[in-house]
Amino acid sequence: MRMTKIKHNSLSDLPVGSRIYFVGIAGISMCGLAEISVHLKYLVGGSDPRSSVQVLNLRDMGVKVNHRQIAENIDAFQPELVIYSSAIPADNPELKRARECGIQTISRAEYLGWITRAYKSVINIAGTHGKTTTTAMCSMILIESGANPTVHLGADLDEFNESTVHLGSSNNLLVSEACEYKNSLLNFYSTTAAVLNIDEDHMDFFTDIDDIINTFVRFAADLPEEGNLVIPSSGPHIGVFTDRLRKTRLAEGHKMPNIVTFGPFDEESALQPTFYYKDLSYEEGLSRFAVYFQNELYRYIKLAVPGEHNVRNCLAAIACAHYNGSTPEAAARVLAEFKGAGGRFTQVGTYKGAKVIADYAHHPTEIAATLAAAENMPHGKIIPVCQILNYTRARDLYEHFIDVFSDYEDVIFYKIYSTREKDNLGMSAERFVDDIKSRGRMAHAANTPEELLELLAPRAEEGDIILFLGPEEIREISHKVCKSKDGVYMHP
Secondary structure (H helix, E strand, O other), X not given: OOOOOOOOOOHHHOOXXXXXXXXXXXXXXXXXXXXXXXXXXXXXXXEXXXXXXHHHHHHHOOOEEEOOOOHHHHHHHOOOEEEEOOOOOOOOHHHHHHHHOOOEEEEHHHHHHHHHOOOOEEEEEEOOOOHHHHHHHHHHHHHHOOOOOEEEEEEEEHHHOOEEEEOOOOOOEEEEEOOOXXXXXXXXXXXXXXXOOOOOOOOOOOOOHHHHHHHHHHHHHOOOOOOEEEEEOOOOOHHHHHHHHHHHHHHOOOOOOEEEEEEEOOOOOOOOOOEEEEEEEEEOOEEEEEEEEOOEEEEEEEEEEEOHHHHHHHHHHHHHHHOOOOOHXXXXXXXXXXXXXXXXXXXXXXXXXXXXXXXXOOXXXXXXXXXXXXXXXXXXXXXXXXXXXXXXXXXXXXHHHHHOOOOXXXXXXXXXXXXXXXXXXXXXXXXXHHHHHHOOOOOEEEOOHXXXXXXXXXXXXXXXXXXXXXXXXXXXXXXXXXXXXOEEEOOO
């Protein structure tokens, strides 16, 4: 049974004023880490052929960003530390020069781990699904409560002025999402940790579901005894995870941390989750429910984002925030206004009178939750447009991608998105469509925005919902659809 342990370092070991260089600085997480580094009074530079709003913000902060990645950039900046993103190959000229010069180079995940150790209290929110939304909710509740944490997100947030980070007033509290891919989260220090759910994903790295469970176990096993572990009261693999965690901590001579559970009220059980919800109803597709803490009413909540999955995300966020000084009143105010992080159930505009909604859902479990959220909204028919994120996921979750759309006749598969894989593994949008048709259902394939519009034009009608599901490429195409002659573009 693999149980990886990673050597840890702290950013506090690097003197303030040291020079840090980011190779691939335009990455959504890298931009945020560069901004936090400036906030912590380090001298920051970097490179990336791409640009973005976040990169322009860094330039305004005095960060020099090179658009060419050449060895001379390292010579000119003379960094003490070089950070690289997962997209950077080992033969990158800047990375090679840094190593030739004996400059320490570490990955993005390792560096985020260094940053976590510069804070007194750290909330890390992990899980296969819902990390960004839950982290954003938790952060906004804490900010509204006056805690003013530093925040690291995997997406931009309107409340952060299109940034992925919020810069706190001190080194007392950090809130960050913690990704399991390539065991990134094992680099991080936590005083409060959440594991929202455990599902099969990233099988290009993990061996099997046991391997994934073990990564979450190792993450939770590193919590201090006085720490808080926020987990679902039930769900796939949660029982196995908890059992393994107890055995691991016992073997390592540690007591269990404070276990905080969240979930729905269970009428058949005498033992309820620490935080539970009941009396769930919907108004125009948005959730209304009561939250209880230790069997006492905590607060009535009105959510501004749809779907029961977001009710669970909301409870996890409230739990993490509660144990770090938040108030029920702050939670109610924030959640009534919270519209979601970038790319999460965003209404982009309309096309032929149909609502166009874009969502990052790229795993069948996430897609099912997003479809369920849309079903609770007033609508005619729902037209899903799905772009699967990478060939490995398409292969490993093949039947799940077919099954999740079993109730939809107008599903459109857009060409599979992949940048790192060299083999398509026999996977394509056409393969999915042909297989679905062979089972007596209807589906369609598109490989260009123009083909997609041709498919949507005769199908979309006023009152329908068109759901664009998947990575940034397909969500960007949703903008083009709304900007077309039959569309209305609403998203800023």
